[in-house]
Amino acid sequence: xxxxxxxxxxxxxxxxxxxxxxxxxxxxxxxxxxxxxxxxxxxxxxxxxxxxxxxxxxxxxxxxxxxxxxxxxxxxxxxxxxxxxxxxxxxxxxxxxxxxxxxxxxxxxxxxxxxxxxxxxxxxxxxxxxxxxxxxxxxxxxxxxxxxxxxxxxxxxxxxxxxxxxxxxxxxxxxxxxxxxxxxxxxxxxxxxxxxxxxxxxxxxxxxxxxxxxxxxxxxxxxxxxxxxxxxxxxxxxxxxxxxxxxxxxxxxxxxxxxxxxxxxxxxxxxxxxxxxxxxxxxxxxxxxxxxxxxxxxxxxxxxxxxxxxxxxxxxxxxxxxxxxxxxxxxxxxxxxxxxxxxxxxxxxxxxxxxxxxxxxxxxxxxxxxxxxxxxxxxxxxxxxxxxxxxxxxxxxxxxxxxxxxxxxxxxxxxxxxxxxxxxxxxxxxxxxxxxxxxxxxxxxxxxxxxxxxxxxxxxxxxxxxxxxxxxxxxxxxxxxxxxxxxxxxxxxxxxxxxxxxxxxxxxxxxxxxxxxxxxxxxxxxxxxxxxxxxxxxxxxxxxxxxxxxxxxxxxxxxxxxxxxxxxxxxxxxxxxxxxxxxxxxxxxxxxxxxxxxxxxxxxxxxxxxxxxxxxxxxxxxxxxxxxxxxxxxxxxxxxxxxxxxxxxxxxxxxxxxxxxxxxxxxxxxxxxxxxxxxxxxxxxxxxxxxxxxxxxxxxxxxxxxxxxxxxxxxxxxx
Numbered sequence: 239x240x241x242x243x244x245x246x247x248x249x250x251x252x253x254x255x256x257x258x259x260x261x262x263x264x265x266x267x268x269x270x271x272x273x274x275x276x277x278x279x280x281x282x283x284x285x286x287x288x289x290x291x292x293x294x295x296x297x298x299x300x301x302x303x304x305x306x307x308x309x310x311x312x313x314x315x316x317x318x319x320x321x322x323x324x325x326x327x328x329x330x331x332x333x334x335x336x337x338x339x340x341x342x343x344x345x346x347x348x349x350x351x352x353x354x355x356x357x358x359x360x361x362x363x364x365x366x367x368x369x370x371x372x373x374x375x376x377x378x379x380x381x382x383x384x385x386x387x388x389x390x391x392x393x394x395x396x397x398x399x400x401x402x403x404x405x406x407x408x409x410x411x412x413x414x415x416x417x418x419x420x421x422x423x424x425x426x427x428x429x430x431x432x433x434x435x436x437x438x439x440x441x442x443x444x445x446x447x448x449x450x451x452x453x454x455x456x457x458x459x460x461x462x463x464x465x466x467x468x469x470x471x472x473x474x475x476x477x478x479x480x481x482x483x484x485x486x487x488x489x490x491x492x493x494x495x496x497x498x499x500x501x502x503x504x505x506x507x508x509x510x511x512x513x514x515x516x517x518x519x520x521x522x523x524x525x526x527x528x529x530x531x532x533x534x535x536x537x538x539x540x541x542x543x544x545x546x547x548x549x550x551x552x553x554x555x556x557x558x559x560x561x562x563x564x565x566x567x568x569x570x571x572x573x574x575x576x577x578x579x580x581x582x583x584x585x586x587x588x589x590x591x592x593x594x595x596x597x598x599x600x601x602x603x604x605x606x607x608x609x610x611x612x613x614x615x616x617x618x619x620x621x622x623x624x625x626x627x628x629x630x631x632x633x634x635x636x637x638x639x640x641x642x643x644x645x646x647x648x649x650x651x652x653x654x655x656x657x658x659x660x661x662x663x664x665x666x667x668x669x670x671x672x673x674x675x676x677x678x679x680x681x682x683x684x685x686x687x688x689x690x691x692x693x694x695x696x697x698x699x700x701x702x703x704x705x706x707x708x709x710x711x712x713x714x715x716x717x718x719x720x721x722x723x724x725x726x727x728x729x730x731x732x733x734x735x736x737x738x739x740x741x742x743x744x745x746x747x748x749x750x751x752x753x754x755x756x757x758x759x760x761x762x763x764x765x766x767x768x769x770x771x772x773x774x775x776x777x778x779x780x781x782x783x784x785x786x787x788x789x790x791x792x793x794x795x796x797x798x799x800x801x802x803x804x805x806x807x808x809x810x811x812x813x814x815x816x817x818x819x820x821x822x823x824x825x826x827x828x829x830x831x832x833x834x835x836x837x838x839x840x841x842x843x844x845x846x847x848x849x850x851x852x853x854x855x856x857x858x859x860x861x862x863x864x865x866x867x868x869x870x871x872x873x874x875x876x877x878x879x880x881x882x883x884x885x886x887x888x889x890x891x892x893x894x895x896x897x898x899x900x901x902x903x904x905x906x907x908x909x910x911x912x913x914x915x916x917x918x919x920x921x922x923x924x925x926x927x928x929x930x931x932x933x934x935x936x937x938x939x940x941x942x943x944x945x946x947x948x949x950x951x952x953x954x955x956x957x
Contacts, residue, residue, distance in 0.1 A: 261321075263330040265293045265309060267753070273311055273334055274754060274801065281306040281318075298468060309334070377430045377440065378419070381459070383840040383857065385760075385795035385812040386444040390833040390864070391882075391937050392916045394427025395419050397833055398444055399762060400791025400818030401456030403428070404726055405741075408459045409451060410437075411540065411577045413593045414639060416615045418459075420522075420546075421569040421599055424554050425935055426514070431546050431571065433497065435484075436526060437461045444795070445743045445762055446717030449668045449684030449701040450621065450633060455723045455741040456764070465538055466530050467493050470952055477903075477946025479506045480522075491532040499524040510939040515553035517564060523547040537580035546571040557921040557931055566602035571595075586624030589635075593617045610646040613727070615639065621668075631672040633684075639664045645731050656778070658731045662692040662724065670701065678707045690724060693737050697722055711752040717745035725785075729770050733780040740767045754802035764791040769822035789820030789828065806846040814838040829876060832917055835861035855888040866917045869930045883912040899950040906943040913940070 265273045272293025279286025280299065289295045299305075309317040314334040321328065378396050382389040388397040395403035408418035410432070419428040434440070441460040451458045471486040480501035487494050504519040512519075524546045531539040548569040553562035577591040595615040602608045621635025644659040670684030682703040689696040699722060705715040721743065725736040742765040749758040769787025777783070799810040816836055821828040839860040846853050863878035871877060888905040908914070916935040924930050 260296060260298050261307070261328045261330065262296045263294070263328075263332060265289045265295065265311075265332045265334060267314070267334050271753065271802070273314070276309055276311040276314075276334070278307070278309050281308050296468075377432065377434050377459075377461075379429070380434070381440070381442050383810075383812060383842055383859070384442065384444075385797050385814045385838075385840075386762075386793070386816075387814070388816070388834050388838065389859070389861070390427075390916060391914065392425045392427060392935055393833055394429060396442075396457065396459065398457040399764060399793060400789075400816055400831065400834060401741075401764075402831070402833070405454060405456035405723065406459060407451065407454035407457075407723075408461065410461045410542070410575060411463055411591065412450065412460070412589065412621075413575055413577065413591045413617055413619060414453065414615075415573060415593075416595055416641070417571055417573070417597045417613070420548055421567055423550065423552065423565055423567050423601075426520075426550075426552070426938060431524075431573075432461065432544065433499075433526070435497075436463055436528070436542075438464045444760075445764070446701070446703060446719050446745045448633075448682075449670045449686040449699065449719075450635065452666055452668075452686050452688055452699070452721075453639070453664070453723050455721050455739055455766070463528065463540060463542060464530075465540070466532065467495065471495075472951040473949060474951070475946060475948040477944055478509075479503050479944065493528075493530045495526075495528040497524075497526045506942075506944075507939065510942055512939045513936045514938055515562065516551070517553065518549065518551040518566075520548065520550040522549075533578075534580070537578065539576070539578050541576040542574070544571075544573045555933065557919060557933055558923060564602075564604050566600075568600045570598040572597075582622070582624070586622060589619075589621045589623070591617070591619045606650050608646075608648050612644045614642045626671075629674040632669070633671075634669045636667045637665075639666070641727075643727055643731060658778075660692060660730060660734050662690065662730070664724065665689045680705050688722065690738065692730075692734055693724070694735075695737055697738065712748070712750040715745075715747045715749070717743065717747070719743050725770050729772065729783050732778055733783040735780070736770060736783055737768055737785045739769050739785070741765065742767075755798075755800045757798045758796075760795045760797075762791075762793060762795070766790060766820065766822075769820065771822055772824055774824060787820065787822030787825075789818065789822060791816065791818035793817060804845070806848065808844045810842050812838075812840040827874065829867075830865045832864060832866055835864055835882070837862035851892045853890040853892075855890075857884075857886045859884045864917055867920075868918070868932070869920055869924075879915050879917060882914045882916075883910070884914070885909045885912075895949065901948040902946075903948070904943070904945045906941065908937075908941045911940055 265276050267273055272289070274289055274293060276289040276293070276295075277286060278289065278295050278297055287295055287297050305321055307319045307321050309332055311334060317332050317334060319330070378394065381387065381396060386399045388400075390397065393403060396406040397403055398406055403419070408415045415432075418431055420431060422428050441462075443458050443460070445457055447454070447458045467486050467488050470488055471484065473484050475482040480499060482497065482499040484497035485495065499522075501522045502519070503521070507514075507516060507519050525544070527543045529541040533539055546569075548567070551564060551566040554565050555561070556563050573593070573595045575591070575593045577589065579587060579589050582588050593616070595613075597611075597613045599611045600608065601611075617637060617639045619635065619637040621633065623631070623633040625631050641662045641664075642659075644657065647656040647658075666686060666688045668684065668686040670682060673681045673683065675681055682701070684701040686699040686701065687696070688699070699720040701719040703715065703717045705713055707713045719742075721741045722738040724730065724738050730736055744763045745760060746762075747758060747760040749756065766787070766789040768785040769789060771784055771787045773782040793814060793816040796813040797810070799808070801808045803809075814837075816834060816838065818834055819828040819830055837860070840857070842855070842857045844853065844855045859882075861882040863881055865876040865878055867873060868877045884907060886905070886907040887909055888903070890901055890903045893900050893902065914937055916937070918932045918934055920930045920932045
């Protein structure tokens with residue numbers, strides 16, 4: 239690729255930089271082919287970056303004495319080169335030597351699949367997130383193309399291996415972001431609040447994740463913010479639904495960034511013939527401020543402030559009466575975060591953080607009932623990580639998370655306000671050790687202890703991962719763990735005594751990785767206990783809620799990615815077979831969740847055309863029919879919708895306008911215009927003929943598109 243677009247949709251890699259001296263180079267294998275995703279860093283520090291899809295990298299540093307540059311990638315011998323300040327700036331071309339045909343050593347490193355998180359995680363670059371066809375720049379939409387994820391179009395978010403959306407927790411710089419998605423209104427999918435361009439990479443775990451993280455029954459999404467930008471930036475983006483502005487100012491050891499966005503969907507929904515009866519099409523505003531300060535040789539202070547505003551109103555048909563009821567939603571969301579990392583001694587790393595979140599949600603039904611909800615969260619965290627011997631690496635820490643929630647409900651104007659509230663502190667301590675048992679076998683053993691004063695409970699969650707290298711390019715791994723999550727706010731507000739829900743994970747994995755190709759197959763089994771049940775969705779009595787629910791989920795995930803066969807091409811295929819049943823909520827028996835498709839297939843291909851300086855992304859998704867209950871047939875036997883199909887395209891063209899680096903882009907979903915039906919709603923009582931009337935649950939629009947332009951006023955970088 240000729241250009242690298244900084245702070246735009248197309249950051250192929252974002253490197254951590256701390257100074258003004260540059261090292262650039264290219265990494266190739268014995269055949270002369272590029273090695274993408276290699277880790278480049280200075281020994282004893284966390285200054286580093288990763289190579290892009292062409293094997294190229296650029297690293298900026300302030301080393302003042304002799305240091306050792308290390309380049310590593312799974313399946314290759316580690317490259318080491320001693321450098322002194324007088325030798326810089328430096329241009330190096332590195333040839334990585336493949337490991338000999340013995341089995342070699344299992345190494346747990348970021349970006350590889352070994353024991354622990356990385357063996358069960360897909361590591362995505364910012365490029366993958368931003369250019370996934372049909373994702374429209376949303377992190378969660380891009381990740382939903384990975385195996386193990388259900389993607390119900392009317393829900394949004396991440397529903398992992400039979401779990402609901404709330405079972406996936408989002409962490410920013412290892413701190414819990416409790417409100418990572420926009421507010422939900424009927425049949426409108428939520429979106430992630432945070433832009434992928436705020437982060438240098440994303441790790442998504444589909445299960446069996448590290449003991450460092452908690453309060454997630456199914457999975458965690460780990461977002462790591464950019465440590466230090468390379469230079470000053472100024473850019474503007476305009477598209478069919480809004481405007482976005484971003485700017486970065488970088489000094490020697492300090493950087494400050496701001497980004498502002500405004501979206502109004504009124505015009506776009508008019509063009510695509512929305513299936514929703516909008517009174518006020520969604521309007522949103524966002525502001526992000528990021529401050530970074532290098533402290534000492536290795537210390538890094540990062541602070542982030544994010545604000546989001548959403549406003550929309552729609553008419554929702556009540557089937558029993560045929561009346562269109564007006565739903566109104568206004569949401570103000572604030573998130574503040576500060577973290578500090580530093581090196582202690584030669585090899586240990588300290589990480590500390592503090593965060594504060596505030597979410598104000600006002601929901602109105604007609605001009606009568608209102609829900610006014612105010613939530614505040616605060617988290618403090620401290621951890622230490624480092625080796626205790628040549629074969630054991632320890633990570634230990636503690637956190638305190640406090641949630642305060644107040645909800646006011648009024649059924650009619652002028653009537654009494656029904657107020658519910660709670661304060662819930664959650665204390666946690668975790669410890670985890672990565673142990674190299676032999677050159678072929680590595681393990682991660684950990685435990686997490688949590689206490690919840692509101693529900694008067696405490697529990698210990700064991701976590702275990704084991705990986706064995708079977709050949710030079712393949713390995714097998716196993717994972718097991720207990721995972722707890724506090725009952726949802728909507729239930730806890732009425733019954734403070736509800737206990738935490740529990741899931742038990744058992745995972746087996748095989749992976750083969752060679753020459754920019756990866757194949758993995760993973761089987762899993764999840765056992766749910768203490769799921770919340772209630773008498774009615776609208777119950778407000780504490781006695782209507784209990785923890786008597788249970789369930790299971792089992793399945794197989796397949797993933798194949800090939801960035802080698804086709805020059806400038808990148809292909810991946812994901813398939814999931816899922817089977818799950820739950821007896822929870824107001825179910826009268828164990829049933830398959832309505833958001834779950836048994837068969838899920840996703841095919842994606844991306845290609846860069848050098849002559850046209852353009853990037854094309856194509857994606858196809860297939861979901862087998864989703865279950866629903868038709869009371870006209872049986873209230874105990876589930877029916878199934880027709881299968882769902884979606885073919886999407888995206889194209890991005892790089893050019894210059896008045897000497898400024900410019901990107902033109904267009905994205906469109908459901909190119910074939912498939913008539914996708916997510917399910918059906920039925921009346922609660924039969925009509926005079928004895929039938930229950932129904933209405934199909936449809937996408938917001940049959941087809942969606944986005945066209946826009948992005949201009950960088952600070953030029954381009956050639957690599």
